[in-house]
Amino acid sequence: MRLSKRKAHLRKAGFKKGTASPKKGQTVAFPTVSDNKYVRLEKKAFESRVHTSNNVLTFKDTDGTDTTVSALRPRPNASNVVDEYSGCGDESLHPDVCTYKLMVQAKVQALFNSAFKKHRHDKPNCEGDLNFDAANSVRWGLRWRKRLKCTKCSYMSDYHNLYEEVENRKSPGRRAAKVNIGLQLGLWTTPISNTGVRRIFNNANIIAPNQAAMQRLSNKVNEKIQSVNIRDMHELLLKKMP
Structure with a gap:
């Protein structure tokens, strides 16, 4: 039987039984395929890294650049021990109402007494309660500026x-609060940053001041303390001089 040219070529060039393979003892390296890892971000992280523009989701990397990663549906925010003990418990109340705040009691009394009299005079038939307008409160550090609003009528x-202000008539603008200055003076004499x-304020369910604002005020207080110390040293040296 005559073989075709193809079969005859395969018999000559193909692998013959009993002969060793030329690849014997050699290892073949196959390209590794990385396993895809799908992670659902928490809602806070999702909102900070995923942006919507013209109904298109854009995923921002940690350095702010756009990536081609597909964003999955976010999962709920993880609750910690602080959240469990600092929760308000009443969804009808503003979250800030359920936190601790540093206020001068005499100032709070003046606010409520003035508001009660004015509300009774303007709305004599209203039976609503006067509560803090937490959504429109103003905060600078640990000091608060607040107003009251009625739960039934439109009175505000x-x-x-x-808070109490520092007496400083030389500098224009808003005067500093004693509580913020006192906090920086206390931190200056302690190893706490x-x-x-x-962290202490947040664990005690007290709304902590902004860190950048605290640092700016700390720099000003340190400059004042340094100038006072230099002046005291000069006065001491002048007293010791004959």
Whole structure:
């Protein structure tokens, strides 16, 4: 039987039984395929990294650049021990109402007494309660500026400063609060940093001041303390001189 040219070529060039393979003892490296890992971000992380533009989701990487990663549906935010003990418990209340705040009691009394009298005079038939307008409160560090609003009518009181100001008539603009200055003076004499005291406030369910603002005020207080120390040293040296 005559073989075709193809079969005859295969018999000559193909692998023959009993002969060793030329690849014997050699390892073949196959390209590794990385396993795809799908992670659902928490809602806070999802909102900070995924942006919507013209109904198109754009995923931002940690350095701010756009990536081609497909964003999955976010999962709920993880609750920690602080959230469990600092929760308001009543969804009808503003979250800020359920936190602790540093206020001067005399200032709070003046706010409520003034608001009660004005509300009774303007709305004599209203039976609503006067509550803090938490959504429109103003905060600078640990100091608060608040007003009251009625739960039934449209009455809103005037804003009141619930803190004491530092007497400084030389500099224009808003005067500093004693509580913010006192906090920086206390931190200056202790090994606790601004970051550390913010952690203490947050664990105590007290709204902590902004860290950048605390640092700016800390720099000003340190400059004042340094100038006072230099002046005291000069006065001491002048007293010791004959």
